[in-house]
Amino acid sequence: MDSVASPILYISLLLVLLGSVAFFVVRQVLKTRRIESALSRLQSKLNKEKGTAEEYYELGSILLEKRLFTQAIAQFQKAIKLETLEGQDLAAVYNALGFAYFAQEQYDLAIKQYKEALKLLPEYVTALNNLGHSYERKQLASPALECYEQALVIEPSNQTAKRRAESLRKRLVTSA
Structure with a gap:
């Protein structure tokens, strides 16, 4: 019995795995087609009018x-x-x-x-995170930390702001 069950189990698991992969491939193909169709439609329209x-x-x-x-x-x-x-x-x-x-x-x-976006919508957490990230890339830790802290006031559960603010606080304490 064990000698028959093992190949059947193996084939069943393989079919489930292949079915899952096929599902994700088809989903990605449909998403890509939808995006390409929208791109084509918009480019065509905007080139004409x-x-x-x-x-x-x-x-x-x-x-x-x-x-x-x-x-x-x-x-x-x-x-x-x-x-x-x-x-x-x-x-x-x-x-x-x-x-x-x-x-x-x-x-x-x-x-x-990002500052223009925040003038229009001061509570725009995504723009605050993005602004903070830009400041970080420019090696401006203090303004970056301010952005992340402001984002956390608006959205205390914001994981990006929590993680980046904590990292910046450690860096600022270490460099002080």
Whole structure:
């Protein structure tokens, strides 16, 4: 009995493993197709006619995800230039623009964009975390710590801010 059960168990486990892998591959293919379809649709439309700020932001976000930072920056700037977005929506564009600059190691430009996002939405925790991270990359520990602490006041359970603030506090105590 054991000699028959072992191969059946092995084959069953192999089928479950292959089924799981197939599921994730199909899911990733569908996600990629959806993104590529949206990219194609938006690029086609925006090459023919002027788009909305939301369309430029959506295209910029897709390009950002594809790590095409320079192209993403251009789309985010077009969204801002239209002057139709405000509040949280405009803050999201500035935050994304800051992220694109950050990814290109243009930290001063990233900081400027994150600050614009925070002018519009002072409680924007993601922008605070991103601003703190930019300050860290510029070796400015004190302003970075201030950003993370401000994020923790707004969202005490923010794991990124907790981890980074703790690390910076240790670094500042050690260097003092």
